[in-house]
Amino acid sequence: MRSGLTRSIAALFEDAHQLGSLFGRTLYYLLHGKREKGSVARMMFEVGNKSLLFMCVTMGFIGAIIAFQTGLQAKKLVPDFSMIGATYLKLLVRDLAASLGALPLATRVGAGIAAELGSMVVTEQVDALRMCAADPVDYLVVPRFVASVVMGTVVLIIGGFVAYLAGMAVAQMVFDVNPHTFTNLSMVTTGDLTLGLFKCITYGGAIAIVSSQRGLATFGGSEGVGHATTEAVVGSCFAIIVLNLIISTLGYFFVPAL
Amino acid sequence: MIRLEDIHKRYRSPVLRGIDLHVPAGCIYALIGPGASGKSVLLKVVAGLVRPERGKVYVDGEELGELDDLGLASVRRKIGMLFQNYALFDMTVFENIAFPLRRLYDLPDTEVRERVAERLARVALPGTEDRDPSRMSGGQKKRIGVARATVARPPIVLYDEPTAGLDPVTSQKIYDLIRDEQRAQGTTVMVISSDVSGVLSIADRVGMLHEGELVFDGTAEEARDSTIPAVRQFVHGLVEGPL
Ligand SMILES: Nc1ncnc2c1ncn2[C@@H]1O[C@H](COP(=O)(O)OP(=O)(O)O)[C@@H](O)[C@H]1O
Ligand SMILES: [Mg+2]
Numbered sequence: 222m223r224s225g226l227t228r229s230i231a232a233l234f235e236d237a238h239q240l241g242s243l244f245g246r247t248l249y250y251l252l253h254g255k256r257e258k259g260s261v262a263r264m265m266f267e268v269g270n271k272s273l274l275f276m277c278v279t280m281g282f283i284g285a286i287i288a289f290q291t292g293l294q295a296k297k298l299v300p301d302f303s304m305i306g307a308t309y310l311k312l313l314v315r316d317l318a319a320s321l322g323a324l325p326l327a328t329r330v331g332a333g334i335a336a337e338l339g340s341m342v343v344t345e346q347v348d349a350l351r352m353c354a355a356d357p358v359d360y361l362v363v364p365r366f367v368a369s370v371v372m373g374t375v376v377l378i379i380g381g382f383v384a385y386l387a388g389m390a391v392a393q394m395v396f397d398v399n400p401h402t403f404t405n406l407s408m409v410t411t412g413d414l415t416l417g418l419f420k421c422i423t424y425g426g427a428i429a430i431v432s433s434q435r436g437l438a439t440f441g442g443s444e445g446v447g448h449a450t451t452e453a454v455v456g457s458c459f460a461i462i463v464l465n466l467i468i469s470t471l472g473y474f475f476v477p478a479l
Numbered sequence: 480m481i482r483l484e485d486i487h488k489r490y491r492s493p494v495l496r497g498i499d500l501h502v503p504a505g506c507i508y509a510l511i512g513p514g515a516s517g518k519s520v521l522l523k524v525v526a527g528l529v530r531p532e533r534g535k536v537y538v539d540g541e542e543l544g545e546l547d548d549l550g551l552a553s554v555r556r557k558i559g560m561l562f563q564n565y566a567l568f569d570m571t572v573f574e575n576i577a578f579p580l581r582r583l584y585d586l587p588d589t590e591v592r593e594r595v596a597e598r599l600a601r602v603a604l605p606g607t608e609d610r611d612p613s614r615m616s617g618g619q620k621k622r623i624g625v626a627r628a629t630v631a632r633p634p635i636v637l638y639d640e641p642t643a644g645l646d647p648v649t650s651q652k653i654y655d656l657i658r659d660e661q662r663a664q665g666t667t668v669m670v671i672s673s674d675v676s677g678v679l680s681i682a683d684r685v686g687m688l689h690e691g692e693l694v695f696d697g698t699a700e701e702a703r704d705s706t707i708p709a710v711r712q713f714v715h716g717l718v719e720g721p722l
Contacts, residue, residue, distance in 0.1 A: 343564065344562075344564045344565065344566055344567075345562040345563065345564045345565075345566035346566045346567070346568055348523065348526075348528050348560075348562060348566060349560070349562060349566035349568070349627075351528060351555070352526060352528070352555050352558065352559075352560050352579075353555075353578055353579045353582040353583060354552045354555065354556070354582055354583060355582055356548075
């Protein structure tokens with residue numbers, strides 16, 4: 222008898238296999254596809270437009286909270302705030318801007334992708350596409366993948382910038398740190414920037430792949446669409462956390478923090 | 480033209496359990512049966528949209544299970560399909576109907592326009608090219624679906640519930656349209672319907688699915704006179720019986 226645990230591990234591997242295969246086919250069609258002109262641009266507009274404001278607001282709050290809490294703790298250890306801006310920036314660039322921003326991005330973009338593809342599945346539009354030699358991966362997933370990677374990265378960078386500004390405001394108002402002192406780029410290396418950018422790109426891609434896979438696997442009317450949407454958000458967030466663990470571990474060895 | 484041999488397909492439970500079926504060229508084959516008996520899944524097996532776990536599907540002499548993506552695409556070019564849930568894209572009526580032509584054939588724009596206009600006139604919706612299908616009635620959407628399924632003049636057309644939810648007059652008009660088209664083009668047609676008397680009026684042959692099995696396969700006459708209890712009950716709409 223298979224226990225619940227072995228069954229869920231088997232399901233996890235099955236999921237990973239499905240995602241890997243969808244990712245492979247997405248890359249294939251990215252190079253060999255013959256999708257409609259303009260579909261990528263339309264999706265980019267949609268992803269950017271849908272998530273920018275939400276991202277700025279969320280990251281503004283998160284940035285303010287992080288700056289406030291770390292400031293409070295730092296005050297107990299070293300009562301000197303001259304480096305708070307520099308360390309905060311390094312933290313944002315190396316990890317937080319991408320990893321914290323990717324979660325709200327997943328709820329917005331991931332849910333959108335899954336709901337859209339899911340409703341196309343239950344209304345049989347995906348079958349209709351296949352009848353017309355339009356592979357759903359080429360026609361639907363690739364534009365969303367490109368848009369999510371490109372615009373996701375752009376939006377995450379903007380969100381990180383907003384978080385930085387919010388931190389700067391908190392530092393001045395609460396800890397009396399002059400914005401000039403706060404603006405200190407000395408600790409950020411090219412390695413940090415590369416690592417951060419790599420995270421943004423990976424998360425953007427992961428959100429698109431996980432959510433597309435969930436959307437295309439939808440079955441059973443509007444209830445099925447709701448289920449797929451929830452699973453897409455949960456799955457995307459889980460993927461982001463796992464990927465963060467992997468990338469940060471690699472980063473620790475290959476792009477060491479100063 | 481279409482031949483199924485021992486088709487098995489299961490999702491969580493078995494949906495198709497050993498279907499053998501033959502649709503000769505130029506025939507209108509009606510597929511009837513209660514809800515969730517596997518009719519839509521069977522039609523998708525024929526279109527190569529669902530792969531059966533067991534059994535063989537021959538369409539125009541080719542076995543779908545042996546084909547790669549390219550081969551499957553070339554078989555699907557021969558098939559037009561109307562879907563139960565309309566499956567209309569979020570585009571104008573014109574773009575919806577032109578979609579198969581543009582994807583499958585390289586035709587000049589003027590010809591695409593002409594063929595779409597001809598189809599729209601045929602389904603009694605002339606001049607609706609620029610409208611948004613999501614704002615049209617169920618009957619109109621079905622007719623746009625019929626136009627899209629037939630615009631590329633495929634030799635095989637599959638209709639999944641072309642009249643579900645329509646009033647009797649509109650239903651009969653759609654059946655007449657399906658039959659006239661079939662007679663004019665000599666296409667092979669499979670049509671699913673729960674409206675037995677309507678679909679029997681145009682069908683050459685009838686098959687009835689019940690719990691994943693083909694419990695009846697014969698002419699429309701034979702279906703009406705069948706003594707098989709489930710078939711008798713379904714065809715005549717009786718309350719008493721095994722269904
Ligand atoms: N993609 C799918 N995933 C799971 N179950 C499915 C799927 N497609 C169809 N089914 C199940 O197969 C059965 C037959 O469905 P269908 O062919 O649509 O019935 P109908 O005869 O009403 O057209 C139903 O019980 C349905 O729930
Ligand atoms: Mg059905």
